[in-house]
Amino acid sequence: MNIGFIGLGNMGAPMAANLAAAGHVVKGFDLAAPCPEGVTKAETAAAAATGAEVVISMLPNGAILKSVAAEVIPAMAPGAVLCDCSTVDVESARDVAAQAGAAGLAALDAPVSGGVGGATAGTLTFMAGGPAAAFATVEPLFEIMGQKAVHCGDAGAGQSAKICNNMILGVTMIATCEAFALADKLGLDRQKMFDVVSTSSGQSWSMNTYCPAPGVGPQSPADNDYQPGFAAELMLKDLRLAQAAAEMVDADTPMGLAAEKLYARFVESEDGKGRDFSAMLPRFETRTRS
Numbered sequence: 001m002n003i004g005f006i007g008l009g010n011m012g013a014p015m016a017a018n019l020a021a022a023g024h025v026v027k028g029f030d031l032a033a034p035c036p037e038g039v040t041k042a043e044t045a046a047a048a049a050t051g052a053e054v055v056i057s058m059l060p061n062g063a064i065l066k067s068v069a070a071e072v073i074p075a076m077a078p079g080a081v082l083c084d085c086s087t088v089d090v091e092s093a094r095d096v097a098a099q100a101g102a103a104g105l106a107a108l109d110a111p112v113s114g115g116v117g118g119a120t121a122g123t124l125t126f127m128a129g130g131p132a133a134a135f136a137t138v139e140p141l142f143e144i145m146g147q148k149a150v151h152c153g154d155a156g157a158g159q160s161a162k163i164c165n166n167m168i169l170g171v172t173m174i175a176t177c178e179a180f181a182l183a184d185k186l187g188l189d190r191q192k193m194f195d196v197v198s199t200s201s202g203q204s205w206s207m208n209t210y211c212p213a214p215g216v217g218p219q220s221p222a223d224n225d226y227q228p229g230f231a232a233e234l235m236l237k238d239l240r241l242a243q244a245a246a247e248m249v250d251a252d253t254p255m256g257l258a259a260e261k262l263y264a265r266f267v268e269s270e271d272g273k274g275r276d277f278s279a280m281l282p283r284f285e286t287r288t289r290s
């Protein structure tokens with residue numbers, strides 16, 4: 001396939017490189033980042049999109065996505081698919097789908113789970129919203145860049161799935177960290193805590209796969225001085241998107257709201273910025289109830 005790829009940062013570069021390595025013709029554009037191996041550099045986003053059957057974007061936020069979409073949609077060929085893999089607000093995803101539809105193009109919002117490691121290894125999970133035919137067109141590319149792709153529903157359904165998942169993740173990570181800090185103060189050994197909880201009803205991905213306690217459970221950022229991993233500020237971004245979506249549809253999400261407030265404090269006025277989101281554990285360790 002001829003593919004245009006816009007946004008070649010930490011995630012986009014390895015994703016585009018995997019598509020090129022699988023034999024696809026990939027033209028890439030980024031305002032700052034260099035093109036990875038196998039990807040041909042385009043001078044503008046519109047040039048990357050010209051002649052492409054699928055245009056993939058991997059950008060920082062919804063405002064940037066909307067400006068890039070406004071530039072590439074007029075350059076795209078009839079029948080081509082615009083597939084945005086960034087994590088953005090549901091409203092922006094739906095706006096872009098409407099713009100693409102008005103121009104006779106199909107759009108997918110297809111955010112990912114799996115981080116830079118998953119992007120590099122080609123083991124991402126894609127959650128997609130948009131027309132079934134567009135999903136079918138892009139599915140072979142999802143199979144190269146990832147290990148699983150779920151068609152979640154209409155435009156915005158992919159972003160909805162992503163922010164609901166990450167709201168659960170933020171909440172369970174906080175719960176896991178505060179429980180470890182409580183266990184410490186009760187004199188409970190961390191390994192024993194892990195052995196019990198990881199096989200009991202308190203288990204979660206945060207405990208079992210990404211344990212925030214160094215030296216306990218499988219290898220995780222906690223074992224590397226909390227170098228991300230998944231940075232606390234990216235978790236904050238996703239929790240803010242979840243709250244924006246909850247406001248849009250008047251959903252009551254008290255735990256998601258509490259998690260957003262805690263990560264905002266951690267990133268903006270404590271030492272959380274640039275650390276993995278599981279560094280909530282050393283934060284709790286040093287605190288008291290007051």
Ligand code: NAD
Pocket residue numbers: 006007008009010011012029030031032033045058059060061064068085086087088112113114115116229230234237
């Ligand atoms: P990044 O900042 O490394 O990459 C974004 C790239 O977009 C940068 O290279 C930037 O130069 C480029 N860019 C910005 N504006 C542009 C424009 N107008 N035209 C072309 N290029 C432009 O970010 P990332 O870590 O690759 O994340 C990308 C998206 O993926 C985000 O939405 C993020 O939330 C999501 N995501 C990231 C992770 C992760 O672990 N990093 C995991 C899942 C999802």
